[in-house]
Amino acid sequence: MNICMAHRGWSGKAPENTMTAIRLALAEPAIQAMEIDVQLSSDGVPVLIHDFTLGRTTNGKGLVKDHTLQELRGLDAGSWLDEKFAGERIPTLEEVLLAVKGRCTLNIELKATSDMYPGIAEKVLELLEKHDMKQEVYITSFDHDLIRQVRQLDTDVQTGLIVSGRPVLMMEQLEEAGANILSMGYPYLTRELTIEAINRGYKVVAWTLDDPEHIRTVMSWHPDVQICTNHPDRMLEFV
Numbered sequence: 001m002n003i004c005m006a007h008r009g010w011s012g013k014a015p016e017n018t019m020t021a022i023r024l025a026l027a028e029p030a031i032q033a034m035e036i037d038v039q040l041s042s043d044g045v046p047v048l049i050h051d052f053t054l055g056r057t058t059n060g061k062g063l064v065k066d067h068t069l070q071e072l073r074g075l076d077a078g079s080w081l082d083e084k085f086a087g088e089r090i091p092t093l094e095e096v097l098l099a100v101k102g103r104c105t106l107n108i109e110l111k112a113t114s115d116m117y118p119g120i121a122e123k124v125l126e127l128l129e130k131h132d133m134k135q136e137v138y139i140t141s142f143d144h145d146l147i148r149q150v151r152q153l154d155t156d157v158q159t160g161l162i163v164s165g166r167p168v169l170m171m172e173q174l175e176e177a178g179a180n181i182l183s184m185g186y187p188y189l190t191r192e193l194t195i196e197a198i199n200r201g202y203k204v205v206a207w208t209l210d211d212p213e214h215i216r217t218v219m220s221w222h223p224d225v226q227i228c229t230n231h232p233d234r235m236l237e238f239v
Contacts, residue, residue, distance in 0.1 A: 001223055001239065002219045002223060002224070002225060002226065002227055002235075002239065003032045003033050003105075003226040003227070004030060004031050004032060004033070004226075004227055004229070004232050004235050004236060004239065005031075005032070005033040005034060005035055005105075005107060005205065005226050005227060005228040005229070006021075006025035006031050006033070006034045006035070006228075006229070006230075006232050007035050007207065007208050007228050007229055007230045008021060008035060008036060008037065008050065008230070009021025009022040009023075009024065009025050009034060009036065010024035010025040010028075010031075010230075010232060011230045012210075012229075012230040012231035012232075012233075014078075014081070014085065015057065015077055015078045015080065015081045015085050015088050016050060016057065017036055017037055017048040017049055017050060017057070017077075017090075017091070018048075018077055018078060018085070018088045018089070018090075018091060019088070019089075019091050019095065019096070019099070020078070020085065020088060022034065022036075022091070022096055022099055022100070023099070025104070025232070026099065026100065026103055026104065028232060028236070030232075030236050030239060031104065031232050031236075032104055032105060033104055033105040033106070033107060033226065034100065034104055034105070034106055034107065035107040035109060035207075035228055036048050036093075036096060036106065036107070036108060036109065037049060037050040037109045037111045038093050038108055038109065038110055038111060038112075038120070038124065039052070039064045039065065039111050039112060039117065039120075040064075040065060040112070040117045040119075040120055040123065041064070041065075041067060041068055041069040041071075041072055042065060042066055042067055042068050043068045043069055044119065044123060045069040045092055045123075046092065046093035046094070046120070046123055046124055046127065047064070047069065047072055047090050047091065047092050047093065048090060048091045048092075048093065048096060049064055049072075049077075049090055049111075050111060051064075052064060052065070052111070052116075054067070054075065056080065057077055057080055058075040058076060058077045058080070058090065059075055059076045059079065059080075060072075060075040065116065065117065069092070072090045073089055073090060075089070075090060076088065076089075077089055077090050093108070093124065093127055094127055094131075097127060097128070097131050097133055098131065100136075101131060101133055101136065102136070105136060105137065105138065106133075106136060106137045106138070107137070107138045107140060107160075107183075107205070107228075108124060108137055108138065108139050108140070109140050109141060109162065110124065110139065110140070110141040110143070110146055110150075111141075112141070112143065112146065113143045113145075113146060114143065114145060114146045114149055120146075121139075121146060121149050121150045121153055122153065124139065125150070125153055125154050125157065128157065134154070134156050134157045135156075137157065137158070138158045138159070138160050138181055138203075138205075139157055139158070139159050139160070140159065140160035140161070140162050140181060140183050140205075141161075141162060142162045142163075142164075144161050144173065144176075144177050144179075147159050147160070147161055147177045147178070147179055148176070148177045148178060151177065151178030151179070152178075158180055158181060158203070159177070159178065159179045159180065159181065160179050160180070160181025160182065160183045160203070160205065161173060161174060161177055161179045161181070161182060161183065162183045162184075163182065163183065163184045163185065163188070164184075164185040164188065165185070165188055166188045166193075170182070170193065170197075171196070171197070171200060174197075174202060179202075180201070180202055180203060181202060181203040181204075181205060182197050182202050182203070182204050182205070183204075183205040183207060183228075184204070184205070184206060184207070185206075185207060185208075186206040186207060186208070186209050186214065186218055189204070189206050189218070191221040191222075194206075194218075194221045194222050194225050195221065195222055198222050198224050198225070203224070203226065204222070204224070204225045204226065205225075205226045205228055206218050206225055206226065206227055206228065207228035208228055208229060208230060209227055209228065209229050209235075210229055210230050210231050210234065211234075212234045212235075212237075212238075215227055215229065215234060215235045215238065216238050219235075219238060
């Protein structure tokens with residue numbers, strides 16, 4: 001059966017990458033997976049935020065990486081969506097791991113290059129080891145070298161390449177990076193590529209589908225394709 005993956009938590013109902021969005025997704029039993037975005041504070045703590053800059057989803061300014069955890073935690077990460085979410089904070093990855101453990105699969109996107117955030121792979125893996133959650137997560141990134149680095153550090157955790165576009169030699173790229181998940185923007189994903197990847201033993205995540213007709217179409221390609229959406233309710237009516 002197709003897995004429903006809530007994008008940045010249930011971001012259609014609450015501010016993305018916040019504990020409210022996480023809890024809303026956890027409260028719906030039919031949501032089996034959740035995608036989040038992780039960067040590092042200037043003092044090296046993994047935190048949830050998508051953009052490299054603070055301006056869109058908080059009342060802060062500048063780069064995420066230039067702020068300490070204390071400074072990031074002092075920002076309002078909810079009012080940009082609706083005043084009723086005023087006071088929502090940027091969560092740490094550890095907070096989210098504690099909330100999610102044993103309840104759903106967590107797709108952790110490393111919003112980084114290894115040059116931008118040296119040590120990010122090690123820090124995330126340390127937290128997964130600490131909370132015994134390596135079997136409950138995917139680690140994915142647009143930076144394929146970073147995913148290769150994760151694989152070199154840990155041979156057990158599931159890893160994935162995020163792709164926007166339709167590159168040649170896609171299967172070869174997955175093999176070279178040691179990845180076992182293909183996470184592809186749905187406009188570039190085809191039925192043929194989906195079936196080929198799944199038949200070769202790869203998991204396939206299609207993102208980000210919010211139109212019900214697009215959701216239904218991609219679901220029809222293969223029962224194992226995973227649908228990443230801001231609006232899980234629009235998918236669940238087909239499940």
